[in-house]
Amino acid sequence: MFDWKWDFTIEILPRLILATFNTLMAAGVGYGIALIVGLIFALAQRTPIRIINWSVREAVEFIRSTPLVLQIFFVFYVGPQFDLRLSPWTAGMIAIGLHYASYLSEVYRAGLESVPQGQWEACRALNLSTRRTYFRIIIPQALPPALPGMGNYLVGIFKDTPMLSVIGVAELMHTANALGSESYRFLEPYTMVGIIFLAISLPTAFGLRTFETWVSKTLGMSKSKK
Amino acid sequence: MNEYPTRLNDDAPMVRFSKVSKRYGELTVLDELDLDVSANEMVSIIGPSGSGKTTVLRLLMTLEDVSDGVIYVEGEPLTHMERDGQLVPANQAYLRRQRSKIGMCFQHFNLFPHMTALENCMEGPIQVLRLSKQEARERSLDLLDMVGLSDKRDQHPIRLSGGQQQRVAIARALAMRPKVMLLDEVTSALDPEVIGEVLNVIRKLNAEHNLTVLMVTHQMGFAKEISDRVCFVYNGKIAEAGPPSQIFDAPQNPRTKQFLSAVLQAN
Known part of the structure; x- marks a missing residue:
């Protein structure tokens, strides 16, 4: 039934593995951007300055309501019309980074909102500065509830990197397409891509769960004995 | 803000509320409340729930903004500063300096x-x-x-x-x-058998530390035993204030009488 060719599979493996590194790099860099920009988005939505507050909220809403692939195309193809010429990698990282920053900002926001009002008041009563209030008291408490969401989006961004193939980033999907068109065999390349994604996603998800448990234990916020 | 002095004389009390009002939209929680607390004095604030007694502490801790009036701490405005002889909203540095004189404990502890x-x-x-x-x-x-x-x-x-x-x-x-300690219903969320241990600490605090203490409490017996002065707050004003013997044993205001008899019945 299956017309699976092992010698072909082995032949294409080196190129797929090389592309895997590109995929991991795209996911890693994109996630790094998303983590930082997402935090900026989340904090910006809490400032009392109306115009910042409002414009960031609308931008986040806009990005979350439009498809990622459109955003990738937009940054890459519309940019040059405004003399903004970006390489596929740069354009891709900006697009996917901002896209996931918007999702992560919502996760952060929910995390921050889960910290009881009394914690803010205790900080005020101790005269802690706003910066110290955030970094020493609020964020450490907002983190454990935010971690599952953050982990889901790490796996999510990894699985969305194939979208970058539309502008020619040489990640896994792009490579598999190329291999397929060269040989007219798509079964092996696509299957291998699926297996590679699975082989990375599953352990990552498991690792994240372990990390979540470890963090809430380390912060002393779970009731179980250390 | 012209009617308020930019600072009080040297004989000013530790804390002074001068015609302090707090409104939330239509709702007036504190209505031109006046209150002086001297250094090292222990003052209890009692009153029905919703009367605004906790708001007194929250304003003093700068957890909420005053709608009208001025609070003075050590003779200096708490949330205002002087500029060209006028009171203007204070900057962060000034606020933090004033706030450093005040400490607060909360009903739900709010430990980190x-x-x-x-x-x-x-x-x-x-x-x-x-x-x-x-x-x-x-x-x-x-x-x-x-x-x-x-x-x-x-x-x-x-x-x-x-x-x-x-x-x-x-x-x-x-x-x-801190120079002033605010205790906001610190025993209300506690089981009866552990209330005693907290009250003992407060007794100690009063005896051993030179602290001005302002507390909101439902423990009438405790308020009676430890306070220098008890303030009964009703409808956003101090309806009656005096030494515990007067407030608990010979209240003048009919509202105070009514409140105390209701509390005693509940106990």
Whole structure:
């Protein structure tokens, strides 16, 4: 039934593995951007300055309501019309980074909102500065509830990197397409891509769960004995 | 703001509320409230719920903004500063300097759950007062000892009882060496059997530390025993104030009588 060719599979493996590194790099860099920009988005939505507050909220809403692939195309193809010429990698990282920053900002926001009002008041009563209030008291408490969401989006961004193939980033999907068109065999390349994604996603998800448990234990916020 | 002095005379009380109002939209919580608290005085605020007694403390801790009027601490406006002979909203530096004179304990303790009892006490002294770790540690250990919790210093709040948490909260507030201590219904969320341990700490605090204490409480017996003065707040004003003997044994205001008899019946 299956017309699976092992010698072909082995032949294409080196190129797929090389592309895997590109995929991991795209996911890693994109996630790094998303983590930082997402935090900026989340904090910006809490400032009392109306115009910042409002414009960031609308931008986040806009990005979350439009498809990622459109955003990738937009940054890459519309940019040059405004003399903004970006390489596929740069354009891709900006697009996917901002896209996931918007999702992560919502996760952060929910995390921050889960910290009881009394914690803010205790900080005020101790005269802690706003910066110290955030970094020493609020964020450490907002983190454990935010971690599952953050982990889901790490796996999510990894699985969305194939979208970058539309502008020619040489990640896994792009490579598999190329291999397929060269040989007219798509079964092996696509299957291998699926297996590679699975082989990375599953352990990552498991690792994240372990990390979540470890963090809430380390912060002393779970009731179980250390 | 012209009607208010930019600072009070040298004989000013530790805390003065001068025609302080607090409104939330249509709702008036405090209505031109006047209140003086002298240094080292222990004042209890009692009154029906919704009368605005907790708001008095929250305004003094700058957790909420005053709608009208001025609060003075040590003769200087709390949330206003002088500019060209006028009172204008204070900047952060001024606010933080004034706020450093005041400490507060909350009904629900509000300890930092990710820190141990000791770390809770050390946080302010290190991060705000810029004490060395060693100094902050010594100061905090002394205070935990005073509240009888030396042996719990390495426990996180979640592993402490309500009474123990509230005692840590008192130690944490004292570690900042405030001049005025605000206690907001510190025993209301506690089980009856642990209320005593917190009250004992407050007695000690009054006896051993030179502190001005302003507390909102439902423990009438305690208020009677420990206060220099009791203020009965009704409808956003102080309806009656005086030594505990007067308020509890010979109240003048019919509202005070009504409130006290209702409380006594409930007990």
